[in-house]
Amino acid sequence: MNYATLKGASYVLVHTPDMVEKNGTTQTTEKIVNPDSDYLKNFNTHLRSYDDVINYAPNQTYIGNLPPKNLKELPQPWINTPYKGTRYGKLGEIMPQHEFYGVMQICDVFELVHLEKEFASNVRNALATEGLFLDDLDKIKEGVTVMWLEEQLKENHAEGLYLNSKLVGCVLRAHEIDLNLTAHTMLENLVVKASGVIALRHLIKTKGINPEDIDYVIECSEEACGDMNQRGGGNFAKAIAESAGCLNATGSDLRGFCAAPTHALITAASHVSSGTFKNVVILAGGATAKLGMNGKSHIGKGLPILEDVLGAFAVLVGENDGLHPVLRSDLVGRHTVSSGSNPQAVTTALVARPLDKAGYTVHDIDAYSVEMQNPDITKPAGAGDVPEANLKMIAAIGVLRKELEKKELMNFVKEKSLPGWAPTQGHIPSGVPYLGYALDDLMTGDKTRAMIVGKGSLFLGRMTNLFDGVSIIIERNDGKFIEDNRPDMKEEVKSVVADTLRQFAESLTNK
Template sequence: MKSVVKGTSYVLVHAPDMLLRNGTTQTTERIVNPDSDYLKKLPEHIRSYDDALSYLPNQAYIGNLDPVALREHEQPWFDKKYDKADRFGSFGEIMPQEEFYFMIQAADEFELVRLEKGFVEEYKEKFFANPVLTDLIKDRIHDGIEKEALEKLLEDDAEGLYIGDRLVGAVKKAHDVDVALTSHVLLENLASKASNILSLLHLIKSAGLDPDEVDYVIDCSEEACGDMNQRGGGNFAKAAAELAGFTNATGSDTRGFCAAPVHAISIAASLVAAGAYKNVIVAAGGSTAKLGMNGKDHVKKDMPVVEDVMGGFAVWIGADDGKNPYIDLEHLGRHTVGTGSSPQAVITSLVSDPLERAGLKITDIDIYSPEMQNPDCTKPAGAGDVPVSNLKMIAALAVKQGDLERAGINEFVENRGVPGFAPTQGHIPSGIPMIGHSRQALLDGDVKRVMIVGKGSLFLGRLTNLFDGVSFMLLPNEGIEEKSAVSGDELRKIVAESLRGFAQSLLSEEEDEQ
């Protein structure tokens, strides 16, 4: 059975104060260089919610702007505004930090998160006005505690939640000595869980998903939850499913650095194709650690620190409906242990090998979605335009294989890719952001074949020096094949006829022998 993509959701959370206080570039700097110019200048480079809202790549991520249209706007984009910017898009929303703190509180099951009373009174109505919120979430919001009580929590190692200098909440540690349950880890994990839940809530709304029909959820973020005896024990997936109201679902986590989402989708699609489950959701929340990752270069270049949003997404993989684009499980691309790390070997394993097996060439794919990092984040850091580099690698391989002229590389990049529009949140930009837009383009018949590529830097974990990557093709659904549906009567007739034919052939053989 084919596994189809029935819907997607994409959310962003504007998190300027989490950037300042929880992003690892900043936390490291505070340890190494507490009096640095960077830390002094950084607050002047933080964007307002409105600026993050009208930012072109963010609007493309939530589905308000076709990423192809980003080409009409000269880079960099941080000094431009999208005039039709909206908080809500066809795929999701850009949630302000204040409301996200409510989501973090709602995501907490162990009385670890406390918000300030005045803050709750001030923002509760605004938070509750969000159309995707369910009573399950709303009923979990507490009244909040006094400011003095919050300050006391900070003295006991809690992580503060701030709006500017104002302390509005705190995340407590969950254990006195366990380093896997510090307030820092819990904030990171609860923020990931909360943005995952937000993605799931949007999927329910934008894709018309019935929460009761979800069988299985796979979380593919980059965090680890557990205690000191099982630091990565896991199951962000089931934790998020619970608060999304997926009563009939279980789930598990898939990890693999930035490549995890593409791994997760091939697993989800296989579960559906095998008939094990009918509806599997692949989802991930965002990373507080990566907020402001390249902030130093942004400040040095006197631009806003554009890595100020956390990302989230959810993809609904379901049984063949004869309509939605399907995942080609017969021709998956994979970087193996033996592939090696040379760029040509990597791209061969991810792109040309699966194509060759399908009898296709590199130039037969209409849209490639390798890494979708927003170049505004990476170019000032000297890391270039990552999506363009990856598309050029694919084009260069096509040149090597004789399917493209060298002079045609730039045109290939222009025609078969889109500008990067996803925040540099590791797993968030890795191929996945184009599934929503591509699904629509395939449904509309605008494109015929899309390839989603995820790459992962496994060596960062210091367990292996290997790189990783996986890919799949998204193809248009040409309808469910008409089964030769025969009724019982017809079947009996066919069997009778063939038996009669068989008997006659025996008879005639006997006659021949006589």
């Protein structure tokens, strides 16, 4: 089989403290149902600074500066563990809020984003030193007055952009009556696009990719763009490709709640292995709605708001070069309509079945990347350590399969588990945060294979109560895969078969 390979990955966080209050649904809902709550009164005192966000160990793991094995050694909760970080990492960066507003305007092609004059000038200067957007600075307009911004919010239902609670910009609605083009929706969608563009540009820069060599882009976040006649018509993928200079790319949006990134990874691998496209990028922007999602639990326990960053990523899947990790698109787990929704049934469908097909045991996978939520965020909210819980279930399946003694269960979890380091941005933690590290682990590290697992809760869309999930095994490339798929070897095999058939036919004739 002509396998595709994992060629590169980038990861971006955007610190958006003002968006947490103004756009996170926990906060916007609270303002409607309980506007005088203590939660809202004390909210701003629990926001972290940009330096706090940079000097937070899980965030440094996300952008490539602190390998998971090193994060695992740090005492938890990590919010109490001092760590010195940097803005830029091997895999990406942590961008501050004011620069991100500038990127939003750069990515806006319908003149919906407007910035205050002085703020616009400051952002232009800041992005001039950032590097990724040097050729786009002219897209940051001269700016408008605060009075004009206030009028848009009051009279035309615009959404404000704030810095330290001060109005510095706005996003206009794109239609007067279309509920799918309100300022609220346009802000959410521009955030997806802008953060996705940052991730893709980082991928192009760090991997030395010619953007014109990218054939296809798959966007797999949880938002949808369209108008009243096609609410989710798309297309984030092509819009992001356009803003990243991928002139020869087409693309489409793929949706599947939190499972979408792994669906996209499998789809990309299939596109490449079939020969349809040579270089496919899967990517996703961040979700404003999930900012501060567990804020009440965090503040209630005396913690800062930890869900104060947008997450984004981009992953390159390409042809087999005999070096990069192989995406085994023939070893895929899938939760079907008939799989069942209890934990054992789900784990059997997603983990056990691809192992069975390959003839592997649970021991043969060196790293399981399932739901990589940061436990600092989930534990105070009552959800526990999600990655560890998933590994315990995989270990339990191993016990049931008689591949593991019950007394060895926790040792297995300790050996195989990855610590969670991703922000709870829905699709962002779902398996793919490990791909950047998998490149090193499976090329020069001590691992042979990994499994990426994506899970999704479909009931949220009120169309079905079914669960969802898919998985794929990634393996070290030992060169045999590319040898097996050499065109000259295929022709040689055809020639040998033809000669054999000819000889057989001649033997029948001679008789």
